[in-house]
Amino acid sequence: MFARNMNTTQNHPVYGNFATQNVKTQSWVVNGNKSLSYVQNNITSEGDAIGFNSDTLVLGQSFNYNPDFQWGRPAINGIRLDTVPKKLRQDAGGSKYIDFDAEFDRLNASSANIANYSKNNVPAVNNYYGLVTFDASNIPAKDNVKYMLVKDSDMPTMNGRLNVTGVAADQKTVITVDTTGVNDVSTTNLQFVNGTQDKSILFNYYNETGQSSFTGNVNWGTTNGNIGAILAPQATITLASTAFKGNIIAKNFINTYMGEQPGNYPDVPVPTGDKPITQPQLISVPDVDFGSHKLGIQNSIIGDWQGNFALEGQKGQAININVAVTQPFTDVNGRIADQLNLQLLQSNYQSGNLVTTSQEMNSSSAKINYWIWQDNGQGNLLVDWQYNKEHNQNIFYAMQMSNLQTVKNTGSYTAKMRWTLTDSP
Structure with a gap:
């Protein structure tokens, strides 16, 4: 999970690892259970304790770590740390483990480049009683990836099902969802069918008419396992899915609940140069x-x-x-x-x-x-x-x-x- 702000106050922790500038959590919620996580600016809790269980936790330079705060437990900025990461590191000398401004500039540009490249790659869309099929047979693959553009209205609604066809077994799929004219998008109880749940699917949310990153809300909920990623660097993403196993990039990330399935989304190339933006x-x-x-x-x-x-x-x-x-x-x-x-x-x-x-x-x-x-x-x-x-x-x-x-x-x-x-x- 990569976000400027992360909220885990709904009693469900973030599994895997994360990087955020600010995290809001509460007692008994233990965030991170593998690899390395990073909190740069601020930690707040709705209780009297916090917990992090990453292999390594990196703190920003402004944090104050007290190794013996209360009942033999350490504290971060005066908040008791009940679950302690295996290793603890801290920025020093003005350094930053991650430059969030630079990274979000890069991610915003990547989202725009993906959307611009995909704008003419429109799949055949068929909605059969809630079963939505995106047929990408006529979309050429680039670097073994099929990039396509769909409207938000093309996406399945509540309790809908999504099927992506015309993609080879070894190919990845990148779906740009055009959010023109909408502020809230939802995939409540979305099901992936016919093997689509096993595809490496990246969902890129972008305002095609405004040529700008989507700044609204994405409510993401799926009912079966899928390996995927969500790219929405200026949006608020609320995750409510025990089946999700992948990556999320957002301005604000709210964790309602998530499962513990292992999984990760492999990198995909960001297409550039093929369909350049016309300079005005x-x-x-x-x-x-x-x-x-x-x-x-x-x-x-x-x-x-x-x-x-x-x-x-x-x-x-x-x-x-x-x-x-x-x-x-x-x-x-x-x-x-x-x-x-x-x-x-x-x-x-x-x-x-x-x-x-x-x-x-x-x-x-x-x-x-x-x-x-x-x-x-x-x-x-x-x-x-x-x-x-x-x-x-x-x-x-x-x-x-x-x-x-x-x-x-x-x-x-x-x-x-x-x-x-x-x-x-």
Whole structure:
């Protein structure tokens, strides 16, 4: 078990081994019974004691270990240690046995790479009265692994059964579950059938539309033995399965109950390079026309977008665009209207009501957020914004000029802006 936070307060310990930054447990729960385990930052207990039975337990540098605390028992941070690991080690000199930030960065990237590679590998899905079959016959294997993508709605529901076909006996299976639009996923009382329980199956939970790690909840419960793994580095996983024997990677891990079956999930290669993520790039940027105005009449005006605002990238990719003023408003005679201000206005209907906020552009960059939704990876921002404005939905942007009354000389004034993608060079 690998998690930033681990909770074993439901009277059931974590068997095998684990690594976590923080663990919350209670008396009589003895966590770990083999190999090496690691707790980096904090241990709390709902009782007056804790227990660890790993072959080796590594503690972070901040822990205080007292070898003779109470009744001949040692303590960690003043909590009595009733069951003592065979060996005890501790970080020292500023070192960390595991750099969790670096590891989770790597795991998030691995989850994204797996999902990106799998996005076109969709198995034939058949649901026959709760028996769901994923037929991977037409999915090519890479490095003896079949990578596939299914929707969360494709997965069996409560008391359902899962059958994976089209995978050779010596091949591994990686199933990316697309969690787009859902926050809670469940495999309550899931059964593996027809030998599927003997396959090396990795379940990767990922938000395909948002191109981001799943941040919701996974409730995992199976009723028969399977060797597998769950990769959900930004999610909360609650395990309720005496049959599970494998690996779990999560932001938060909650152990409701688990069995003691031996087993481990072998490493699988993370595919890279075959289907690279398209780096976003700007194709064209618009001008803004504020029209003609009489001196001293108006103090602010909203401009009209002119031209095209187009870019390309990966479908579903979130793109950040910065815009800043690089040359202030200047007329043909070189006179500068240096008190004119430009603001980027964001209008947002996502809450159901119109909310408008502004960002100054004169002294710093303003940011535009955009998601590519078209299959061809092309985005036309002005067209999308006009649609959103007309239908009172989502986000659209405009530019506003203010302090017009500070301009004393007539003439044609222009300014220059720089548009920059923050997601790529």
